[in-house]
Amino acid sequence: MIVESCRKNEAFRDVARTKNETTDLSFQSLLVLQRLIGTYRPRNFAVRCWDGRIWEPEAGQPRCFTLVLKHPGALRALCFRPSQLAVGEAFVNDDIDVEGDLEAATDLGWFLAGRRWTFKDLARYGWWLWRLPANRPAAGGRSPVSLRGAAHSAGRDKQAVSYHYDTSNEFYRLWLDRRMVYSCAYFARLDEELDTAQERKLDYVCRKLRLQPGERLLDIGCGWGGLVLHAAQRYGVEAVGITLSERQAELAQHRIQEQGLAHRCRIEVRDYRHLPEDRPFDKVVSIGMVEHVGEQKLPEYFAAAWRALRDGGVFLNHGIGCREGDAGGMGAFMEQYVFPDSQLVPLHVTAREAERTGFHVRDVESLREHYALTLRHWVRRLESAHDRIVTLVGEGTYRVWRLYMAACARGFHMGLFDVYQTLLSKPRGGRSDLPLTRADWYRADQPGTS
Template identity: 40%
Template sequence: MARIAEVLDGFFDGGLPIRLTAYDGSEAGDTACPYTMEVATPRGLAYLLTAPGDLGLARAYVSGDLVLHGTHPGDPYPLLSRIVGHTDIARPGPVEVVRLMAELGVSHFVPPKPPPEEHLPAWRHKLEGLRWFLRHSEERDADAIHHHYDVSNRFYEMVLGPSMTYTCALFPKPVATLEEAQDAKYDLICRKLDLRPGQRLLDLGCGWGGMVRFAAREYGVRALGVTLSREQASWAQRAIKEQQLDHLAEVRHMDYRHVEETGFDAISSIGLTEHIGVANYPAYFGFVHDRLKPDGRFLNHCITRADSRHGAKAGAFIDRYVFPDGELATSGTIVAALEDAFLEVQHHENIRRHYALTLAGWNRNLVENWDEAVAEVGLGTARVWGLYMAGSRIGFERNEIQLHHVLATKTVDGQTTYPMRHAFGA
């Protein structure tokens, strides 16, 4: 009978640089490593064998059939940082499959039911109507947002902290708190947009209203935010009222495509472009162009790919457990789409290292609030979040993904009040 850990270790590219154990008592990999990955059950083995790569690993981990030792489930970064780049399981050929079935048992090659936390692919859904199956239809976008953002407002409060902001912060110094860094991010965006008292701001995909409230409170603008998440909108409107900003700020539960107002002085899009879909960039940035007044400013803040050699779609784990239908393009793709929408690009910068620090802060918050977080959303969902945030941190640290600000103006006939040199500083 084959020893499970030794068989699995041979599947991974170069072998695993951590200790690998299995329920049959076998072990492999770097047995001196302080971090151990334990295949605890036959179902965990079946997940790994039937869904090679990050999806099988995620399924086994989320379900509790794959146990990580030596690290906290709220922040598995120390272990993940060792195995990232080694998680592609080589698919065995037909002859090898027959041999493994004989050695490990046929039952391990029958795909188990995915954990309940998994968002099934569109073709598996039982909803009626063709529009559901169209990527980035209003119905499907609403469901994707509901899957990720309507987990629990209390859970997000524990993870994100008082700022209740779920986008990359800007650290004025590495030791700044998350709240200080999120305020610094919002302040930079406000300066880039050159906001002035009495101006009108539209914030697309506003989340819990952080930008809307900050811009209204600190810059005196009349700010409107829209979000597809009912839970976010409810939380944001309550916070606006509590902070006595309802004379300036409003958050609506609605698809941005239904915003009818025009003539905004500025528009911000902070973390929404990832959900739009690359094929929809022309329509999205065309919408922005049409809602801005002449000479108005637009700031696009979004996660991007570091290169164009890979497809836009996210990996299987991210797509099924975190951001269904999410797509990432290069910053150049976004710049080109903005220019094709007759928006003049004025400034462009990459702040990816700040996102690594942001994610580390969110992981710390999850660890500190682990018991309450598990009680709020369940152990499986809490594991998903710890895994996703730690893995994303590694991606930003290693320049596999980036975070770009692109500032553009609606320039008409070449006439603009934009300064000859940028006035917003660092």
């Protein structure tokens, strides 16, 4: 055991100065990692070095995962400047790997990212870490984002959306459900299939909106058109979806043509600030888009939805929120490699801005547990399609998505994030035109039954 080996050495600096420094780097790396991990529990994981040396889990603990140090400089990349970005980049750049449960490993990642060097640790280990080789094998396929313009301006928002969503339509097709719904599913059972749960979510949204044949529906941030198509097919509405992603719009419009629904729905590349004003919509929905708006732009966002909606209509706003007191950002790694310029706000902030616009809050529902389940489905499907994904977009992009979705699954499971559906009404002379109860939302057990 590495712990027993460490106890035989009176001082780390003496080990580091031996003639076997180069050949014994794996031992020294494990020694430093043991010190950095300290009292972290449960230590239900192993650590394996590039030369095969292994530090086994704590006695009596099952092995949930193995942290793999891929080369002699791996520990420098992971721990020399501890931060979420450093941990994420060490994984993306193939300095480290995780075999087994990556979601469980994110707890260790957060711990290492938040650990700060003591003066004693820095004096003992800092110089040694700094001297480790800095060369990093390139995983390829993903570079940190570089945006131009003012934050949340129309031009910069388009760049941010393109960075994430224009990765490749085929890439998303490989691990999303058959309708390519890139948002929280709605599960009736823990073991339910993703396709079924996503269809149930689409139908649940339509029921919350109480769609009727002939009504006009606007979907802000429509993705690949899953909800637009479902609403037109099952509920007989006329639907318009908007997105800033050229690739999403292209595929969504192709799907509309393919299913013979061009007379009832269309997709436009359009910013939410420039909505069509020919005539108001009966219902408006936005799923997974408000996170990209930014807190300062929430008044503009709700004002745009208000203008687009007829008096007496309803707006369903679905988005991820953070807890009160959190910074609201999604972390440096997420901002650099996944969702640039994204911002999470507490539920009460979103509701306050909606009410200031004039909306009445009629219903709020948390789908937190459903999102954790959804993300786990996505991670498993992503991992099973590894070889095809790497061919399409490169190993680096695969690693970014695997890490971000596993970490988010953990965050939703632990209650660090939440996702809310908020039903808002635009009153007409004080009336909401809504039923007294929610009974009609649950009138059938099977998705797609209207």
